Amino acid sequence: MPEYIVKESALTEFFKSLATGRRLLTPQGAGDKCKLEETGPDKVRFDYSNTHMSPKQLFFPQNENLMSFHNDASKSDPFVYKDLGDKANPAVIFGIRPCDAKGLSISNRVFQNDRFVDPYWKGKFDKTIKVGLACASPSPQCFCAAMGGSPYGEAGLDVLAFRVGSDLGLKTITPAGEELIKQTAASQADLAGELKNQEAAAVKSQGVGTDLKPIDDKDLMVLFQDPHWTATAENCLNCGVCTFFCPTCHCFDIQDEQSEKGGIRMRNWDTCMSWLFTVHGTGHNPRPSKTERVRQRFMHKLKYIPLKQDGTRGCTGCGRCVVMCPVNIDIREVALKMCQPQAPSQA
């Protein structure tokens, strides 16, 4: 699909047309307060590295009420759970980073596939157009290229935006993105060469990532039974920080809560780091210690998701877990351990 350009002087007008008939969401706030918020077309910023938390909460909130009932016996339907439905309005996100867009595309295949469609996710996700902002200077914490992505990656995006001096370049990726940009005053321009050069420079600035192909090649059970997991998990606190901040972690727990007038069924983020995540009604826990729980997280990211999603890794290299982990467990180090040849005694 073609590229477009918006001159600096026309940016506010451009964002105004993006926001016509939709909510415009862009990163606002600094540091740990930086998050995607509804924004006026004149308030769009380019000076952030990334949002503190991943954008998954827009489509998969930490707490989401799914259905409710009332206990008013004078009405016809007491104690019957009714779907709370989907009240999301159409939106456009501008400024999502390619790592996070890729994360959303991975979760989208979990919530919408040929076996299941999650209506709560779908209602919000399908109504949102995603315009990414390429990372010309990736943060020190970033390693998207090592995970098979790119600071200029297109996965999960409808449009990729990138700075051309003070102007804004745009590359449309999906028909929805093309349609969106055509509604604006952006003019078509040949920026393919510019885009390629920018991407090469940004990838180079991340340094050479480790080749993770050995993980793809190794047998699942060999990886699973590798003795390194005990040491790898030893300093883990089993808190939920990595999973809550991860753009691709999507596990949840269903809870029923009652009040005097009725009740709700909600889903809340859950975390495989917690022993409660897997404990059975019998009291038996198939992941009894943190070794099994830590193994689950990294196997899921680096082996199970690639197996289920045509080789796409479940880690997008956003670096949040590395920086936010209270004890600095680094998925890159864990991946290296998973790449190591098996010790002879284990062969």
Add this chain to the structure above:
Amino acid sequence: MPALSDITSKIRESAKKLLADGRAEVVIGYRQGTVPLTTSPFFARSAADCDQLVWSNFSRINLANYLPGRPGKVALVAKGCDARSAIGQVTENQILKDNLYIIGVPCTGMIDTNLVVAKETRPIKEVVESTDDAITVKGEGFSTDIKKTDVLRRNCQTCANRTPKLADELIGAETPGAAPDDFSDIKALLAKTPAERMAYFKDLIKDCLRCYACRNACPLCYCPICFVDETRPQWLGKSNDPMDTLTFHLLRGLHCSGRCTSCGACETACPVNIKVREFNRVTELTVQNNWNYEAGLNWDQKPPLTMFQTDDPADFIK
């Protein structure tokens, strides 16, 4: 005050000796983090492992957290607060004193990454800790010196017990404590109405994700099953409902009464920068006022709220 590199080499030396002598099977210390402004807890079991141990301005997480229930002989690299936590765990029968060896490091306070990032907002790629009282942070086209006293963690600014005096050995000379917490803000808070206090604490935790990093980083939170994880019956809702979330923090705060050593691990671990210690500071002030007690300052004294005495002056308990 010896340089950080001297402390590092002395820790390594001591750790190697303890492993070689069979005094410890594992030495729990810190190694360099993989990103700037961090360290990572590290378990050294061989001489080669010991060469990875470091001491830095970012040795923040309280390693006593790894002690409860740990079998075998263990050596712990500990700041003043960490040693107090370990001693508290001995008095609470979580680990045998005979199995514990404390490598005490007289501390000068640890640095709060958030304060560093607030001072230098550009992406930091490297930290140099060459002098005792300052760090240099570097990135694309900048190199900024930051005075350590300007970026100390809140708890370190008011730490009167920086030297772990009850440790089995001290790495270097004792360091002077800071002026202790005067609790003036907490006293002002306690003078307010219940409604105002409720509003304060609700606002304090409004960003809480219930990831439980505070609890899991806390050396006092060693319950096999935390009350928030109980399912038979379930005591607490699981969402971020303000009352459920506040109940978690209030009960955790109360449960730590008279046991907290202000190590700040909870605040260091919190990913959304909640001042978790505010709950503990209220209970610590209360315990100090009522029983003149501070945790972890000797091997024998039990936390007052775990004790019963027939001559207790309070009427309700008789």
